[in-house]
Amino acid sequence: MTRRIxxxxxxxxxxxxxxxxxxxxxxxxILVIVAGGHGGTRRVDQ
Amino acid sequence: MSRIVVLGAxxxxxxxxxxxxxxxxxxxxxxxVSPNSNYQWVPSNIWVGTGRMQPKDIIFPLAPLYKxxxxxxxQAKVVTFHPExxxxxxxxxxxxxxxAGETVGAMEKxxxxxxxxxxxxxxxxxxxEGLKPATxxxxxxxxxxxxxxxxxxxxxxxxxxxxxxxxxxxxGTGHAKSTCxxxxxxxxxxxxxxLNRHGVRDMAELTWIANEPQLGDFGMDGMLLSYGSNxxxxxxxxxxxxEDRGIKWIIGAGVNKIEDGIAHYETLDGEYHTExxxxxxxxPAFSGHGFKAYDKNNKDITDKLFKGFMIVDADYTPxxxxxxxxQDWPETYQNPSYANIFAxxxxxxxxxxxxxxxxxxxxxxxxxxxxxxxxxxGITAKLVADNIIDTINNKKPSLRHKGSMGNMGxxxxxxxxxxxxxxxxxxxxxxxxxxxxxxxxxTYGRRLGKTFGEIGLAGHWLKxxxxxxxxxxxxxxxxxxxxxx
Numbered sequence: 337m338t339r340r341i342x343x344x345x346x347x348x349x350x351x352x353x354x355x356x357x358x359x360x361x362x363x364x365x366i367l368v369i370v371a372g373g374h375g376g377t378r379r380v381d382q
Numbered sequence: 383m384s385r386i387v388v389l390g391a392x393x394x395x396x397x398x399x400x401x402x403x404x405x406x407x408x409x410x411x412x413x414x415v416s417p418n419s420n421y422q423w424v425p426s427n428i429w430v431g432t433g434r435m436q437p438k439d440i441i442f443p444l445a446p447l448y449k450x451x452x453x454x455x456x457q458a459k460v461v462t463f464h465p466e467x468x469x470x471x472x473x474x475x476x477x478x479x480x481x482a483g484e485t486v487g488a489m490e491k492x493x494x495x496x497x498x499x500x501x502x503x504x505x506x507x508x509x510x511e512g513l514k515p516a517t518x519x520x521x522x523x524x525x526x527x528x529x530x531x532x533x534x535x536x537x538x539x540x541x542x543x544x545x546x547x548x549x550x551x552x553x554g555t556g557h558a559k560s561t562c563x564x565x566x567x568x569x570x571x572x573x574x575x576x577l578n579r580h581g582v583r584d585m586a587e588l589t590w591i592a593n594e595p596q597l598g599d600f601g602m603d604g605m606l607l608s609y610g611s612n613x614x615x616x617x618x619x620x621x622x623x624x625e626d627r628g629i630k631w632i633i634g635a636g637v638n639k640i641e642d643g644i645a646h647y648e649t650l651d652g653e654y655h656t657e658x659x660x661x662x663x664x665x666p667a668f669s670g671h672g673f674k675a676y677d678k679n680n681k682d683i684t685d686k687l688f689k690g691f692m693i694v695d696a697d698y699t700p701x702x703x704x705x706x707x708x709q710d711w712p713e714t715y716q717n718p719s720y721a722n723i724f725a726x727x728x729x730x731x732x733x734x735x736x737x738x739x740x741x742x743x744x745x746x747x748x749x750x751x752x753x754x755x756x757x758x759x760g761i762t763a764k765l766v767a768d769n770i771i772d773t774i775n776n777k778k779p780s781l782r783h784k785g786s787m788g789n790m791g792x793x794x795x796x797x798x799x800x801x802x803x804x805x806x807x808x809x810x811x812x813x814x815x816x817x818x819x820x821x822x823x824x825t826y827g828r829r830l831g832k833t834f835g836e837i838g839l840a841g842h843w844l845k846x847x848x849x850x851x852x853x854x855x856x857x858x859x860x861x862x863x864x865x866x867x
Contacts, residue, residue: 337628341837349838352803358840362809363847369791369811369832371866374761376713376784377818 384410384774387476387494389460391416391444393424393756394727395500397763397867400858403453405771412452415492417459417481419443421856422526425756426849428565430529431663432572433537434800437526440849442857451858456492457482460501463675463687464491465720474722496770499692499725500763503668503754506557512640513556513666520556520640521663523569532663536573539661543582549660552645554591556664558636561601561751563592566665567620568796573663574627575799575806583628590624590631591647591657591664593748595740597621597633600794601750603737605812606826608834616810619835623798623808632657634740636748637664652743668728668751683719692725693717696733703738708788708818710734714781715766721779724766727759736816756852757792758815760867761785788816791832795845798837807841810834 341349348354386406388399391414402412420441429435448455458478465474473493480488505524507513515522521532539549553570555563570590577583590597598604598616605616624631634650645657645664670690677683687693694717697710710733717723732752740749765783772780791813799806811834817827825833855865 338625340622340626349806350804352839355839355843358836358838359843362836362840362844365834366793366795366809366811366844367866369813370757370793372791374785374790377708377711377786377788378713 384495385413385493386410386496386498386770387413387415387492388498388500389415389476390500390502390729391418391421392500392502392727392759394502394729394759394763395498396421396856397760398498398500398726398767399453400451400856401764401767401863402771403451404863405767406774408452410774411454413454413456413492413494414444414448415456415458415460415476415478416444417457419445419457419482423849423853423856425845427523427526427529428568428572428797429800430526431521431523431532431536431569432576432800433533434572437530440853441526442853447858456480456490458490460673461489463673464678465497465675465687465723466678468676468678468680474720495722497723498763498766498770499723499729500727501671502728503691504671506667506669509667509669510557510637510640510664513637513664518640518642519659519661521661522666523565523663524665535661536576540577540580540582543577543585544580546585548585548587550587550589550658552589552591552657552659552662552664554632554635554664555593555750556637556640557667558593558638558648558746558748559751560593560665560667561753562665562668563594563600563750564753564755564794564796566590566592566663567600568798569663570629571623571627571796571798571808572800574629575804579804588629589657589659590629591635591637591645592631592633593636593750594633595650595737595749597624597631599737599750601735601737601753602812602815603817604826605810605828605833606830607810607828608830609836613830616835619808623837634748636742636746640664648742648744648746648748650740650742650748668754670731686719687717687723689731691731692723692729693719694725694730696731698731698733706734707820708786708814708816711786711788711816713784713786714769715762716781724770726762726766728754755792755794757867758787758790761790764867786816788814788818790815795841795848797842797845799842801842803839805842805846806837806839807843807845809836809841809844
């Protein structure tokens with residue numbers, strides 16, 4: 337086992353208060369990306 | 383009056399059926415033909431496989447819901463396709479065989495005006511010698527019954543480790559052309575966390591084995607992603623996580639045979655190896671179901687409908703990897719020979735892989751097949767349903783709704799441990815799923831910012847929130863349609 341994630345980073349990853357705000361941020365960001373639309377590719381590039 | 387027949391009640395079939403029912407008037411019939419009596423939220427199977435959820439938490443019976451919502455339901459499996467009818471019936475139909483109830487074994491010609499083939503993949507365990515769930519100490523988490531078996535075996539192993547016995551656990555892909563590395567990735571991280579929780583992590587040697595040419599390929603050729611303020615490759619992200627958790631890895635490996643506690647595999651350098659284990663969970667190859675199709679004179683026309691999976695509006699011209707483009711990928715999932723047949727989700731034949739094909743020195747193809755996740759399955763099913771709805775309501779063909787995997791984002795929220803305060807998740811979002819090297823030439827074909835990774839407790843909460851949200855949606859509870867695919 338090799339430590340690749342620092343103690344500070346691990347604290348941030350597992351701190352419920354920090355992660356609560358991260359949860360809100362991630363939820364909105366993913367919603368924008370995934371529900372933000374999709375479409376074809378052929379008409380645009382041809 | 384139109385009749386829309388949906389084959390399959392997985393994520394794709396269920397999404398299509400529910401949207402059709404909601405948006406079409408009751409004079410039109412929506413019929414679901416599926417051999418499964420339950421809907422299952424597949425992404426949560428990994429938690430059943432680690433004992434953190436029960437099957438009842440991720441499934442519900444289809445028949446009562448469909449009855450309540452006015453969706454006709456036949457618990458049957460499709461046997462053959464007849465898109466032109468036959469000498470007795472003019473309308474197109476599928477031949478279905480009932481698999482349960484008083485009519486078990488009975489055959490019925492189910493006629494349709496529109497057909498949505500959402501039969502998903504066949505879990506082709508038989509393509510790897512000796513790979514069969516719950517035999518040879520090998521398990522699967524592809525269904526909730528498989529996942530339950532996996533947890534019972536893993537629990538037994540944990541008890542033995544508590545008695546001081548060291549064990550070897552092998553998790554990954556069970557065939558040179560397997561896909562769905564993401565599920566195995568989630569499972570190995572959840573198993574690692576469970577071993578920690580039970581205080582036996584130091585008693586287990588945990589190894590990842592996969593047909594990926596490098597870690598983090600996920601069947602998508604890997605990706606360049608934003609991680610905090612850094613830009614890194616997905617291979618680096620996964621390597622960081624595996625090293626941090628003490629997980630060994632074997633990559634470029636095509637597993638070709640399973641014996642009791644021994645996995646045989648070939649690597650890209652042409653060498654043959656074996657790996658011993660006390661417990662293994664290997665994702666099998668996916669294949670089409672081998673359906674046959676016939677014209678009105680009963681002539682075999684299978685090659686007009688199927689190429690393993692169903693043929694749709696993709697460019698299937700064989701060409702070298704360097705000439706692949708996003709334009710090859712389908713947009714409407716309509717069969718080119720029969721305009722009233724569609725195949726969203728996993729049922730359509732992809733034009734080619736996404737990950738660069740690789741062949742071992744012995745000529746064995748060893749590289750991941752294209753991934754087929756729930757999110758694109760739901761999106762493509764909804765757009766197919768919307769096109770059929772437009773066509774019926776406007777009384778003229780409409781293919782206004784389009785959704786290519788080359789112009790669609792996907793979020794893979796990979797659980798890496800269960801628990802409200804101890805859990806963790808690796809959120810990887812990719813846009814687009816199929817890389818577009820013309821639009822994004824400097825970032826491996828993907829848009830940075832929309833392609834990013836995050837690790838932490840929030841990822842677990844997000845996966846758990848999606849579990850509850852999508853089951854709520856699938857149960858068609860009030861305002862279910864507001865939850866996006």
